[in-house]
Amino acid sequence: METILVLLHIDESGNLPRIAFEALGAACELRHGGNANFAIGIIGGDIESAAGKIGGCGATSFFGVSHPALEVSRYGTDLAALGALVEKVAPTLIVAPSTSRFARVLPGLAVRIGGQIDTHITSIDPGAEGDAVFAERWYYRQRMKAKFTRDARPWILVVDGGAFEPWKGETGSVALQMVSPWAEGGPGDNVTRTQVSGIETGESGTQTIRPDADLLFVAGAGWAKKQADGQTHVPKAEKLILGFLEGAKASLGSSKSLVDQSSEGQAVLTCLSHLNQVGQTGTTPRHQKGLATCCHGEEPHVVGWRFVQERRAVNLDANCGWARGKADVVYVADAFEVVEKLNDLLGV
Numbered sequence: 001m002e003t004i005l006v007l008l009h010i011d012e013s014g015n016l017p018r019i020a021f022e023a024l025g026a027a028c029e030l031r032h033g034g035n036a037n038f039a040i041g042i043i044g045g046d047i048e049s050a051a052g053k054i055g056g057c058g059a060t061s062f063f064g065v066s067h068p069a070l071e072v073s074r075y076g077t078d079l080a081a082l083g084a085l086v087e088k089v090a091p092t093l094i095v096a097p098s099t100s101r102f103a104r105v106l107p108g109l110a111v112r113i114g115g116q117i118d119t120h121i122t123s124i125d126p127g128a129e130g131d132a133v134f135a136e137r138w139y140y141r142q143r144m145k146a147k148f149t150r151d152a153r154p155w156i157l158v159v160d161g162g163a164f165e166p167w168k169g170e171t172g173s174v175a176l177q178m179v180s181p182w183a184e185g186g187p188g189d190n191v192t193r194t195q196v197s198g199i200e201t202g203e204s205g206t207q208t209i210r211p212d213a214d215l216l217f218v219a220g221a222g223w224a225k226k227q228a229d230g231q232t233h234v235p236k237a238e239k240l241i242l243g244f245l246e247g248a249k250a251s252l253g254s255s256k257s258l259v260d261q262s263s264e265g266q267a268v269l270t271c272l273s274h275l276n277q278v279g280q281t282g283t284t285p286r287h288q289k290g291l292a293t294c295c296h297g298e299e300p301h302v303v304g305w306r307f308v309q310e311r312r313a314v315n316l317d318a319n320c321g322w323a324r325g326k327a328d329v330v331y332v333a334d335a336f337e338v339v340e341k342l343n344d345l346l347g348v
């Protein structure tokens with residue numbers, strides 16, 4: 001029988017990030033109706049209340065490493081804390097969320113515990129009890145999917161966000177058993193010599209990339225093209241797009257053609273950078289819904305929409321790529337007018 005350990009950390013606000021609940025949901029799929037040994041391990045500053053939020057998940061035990069040194073993400077302290085949890089539980093399977101904090105430290109953990117690690121897991125097939133566990137992930141820019149298993153244990157499965165049903169259940173007080181990787185005086189200088197002085201975002205302007213948003217709003221090159229009056233209206237486009245993002249709390253994606261325009265010396269939307277680009281050579285976001293505007297819907301772009309469940313598009317061209325089975329609904333309309341109306345309805 002497998003022994004499952006779910007590794008989690010709290011974020012700066014002291015809460016479990018959304019993806020932590022997805023990792024827990026993924027781990028629950030491995031339990032075969034509750035037969036497996038199933039432990040939770042949480043690291044952070046003050047972790048009591050976060051543990052209570054998942055109190056009803058059915059874990060046989062809850063372990064934690066709580067220390068002021070763990071309020072920040074730092075390889076040395078995180079590795080020591082996670083190593084102590086693994087030593088305590090002796091798991092065969094470890095499930096963890098793919099946060100930037102864990103993405104930095106889990107490969108090191110795998111080496112330290114002599115285990116194997118697979119990242120970007122999008123599906124887990126527990127099989128029947130006693131059967132091999134299979135995992136799935138995508139390769140080659142999300143164009144090929146592999147289903148695989150491993151005999152090696154411990155096996156760390158780092159799950160991607162947006163791919164698993166988040167665990168939802170009762171909160172409740174838990175008997176959190178504290179584990180300490182350090183002697184009485186806390187972590188030594190050898191693990192805390194890296195000082196975390198803060199976090200800087202990669203963007204200087206408005207925060208437009210919101211991975212947790214329900215809606216992905218995608219702007220295509222049409223926003224910067226000449227319109228029916230023979231003129232471009234880039235400042236108006238920018239105002240409409242930013243207004244919509246604010247009103248709908250949506251995340252902003254873009255086609256390659258639009259983000260490339262800055263390097264081609266054309267008038268550009270200043271709210272966009274290459275970080276917004278969706279597609280084969282861009283990102284593959286995992287929002288529930290997507291709305292493409294002034295974007296043709298060409299294959300290299302649509303590759304990035306693979307995980308977006310509900311897709312709609314606004315395009316002047318009834319024969320655009322979206323209309324060929326790539327979107328659920330295509331509104332053949334002027335996106336300037338549509339978004340203006342939407343912003344009115346949203347009160348922005």
Ligand SMILES: Cc1cc2nc3c(=O)[nH]c(=O)nc-3n(C[C@H](O)[C@H](O)[C@H](O)COP(=O)(O)OP(=O)(O)OC[C@H]3O[C@@H](n4cnc5c(N)ncnc54)[C@H](O)[C@@H]3O)c2cc1C
Pocket residue numbers: 219220221222223225227254255256257258277278279280281282283293294295296297298299300301304314315316317320333334335336
């Ligand atoms: C190797 C390779 C990799 C690539 N990778 C990517 C990638 O990762 N991501 C990506 O996006 N592209 C990628 N591309 C480019 C891709 O093939 C397309 O060229 C690009 O996606 C087109 O962008 P677009 O739809 O915004 O622009 P266009 O094709 O110029 O389409 C603009 C659209 O706007 C519409 N429009 C104009 N005005 C309005 C209006 N007022 N209202 C409504 N609609 C309007 C037009 O009808 C038109 O359909 C790649 C290409 C290659 C060769």
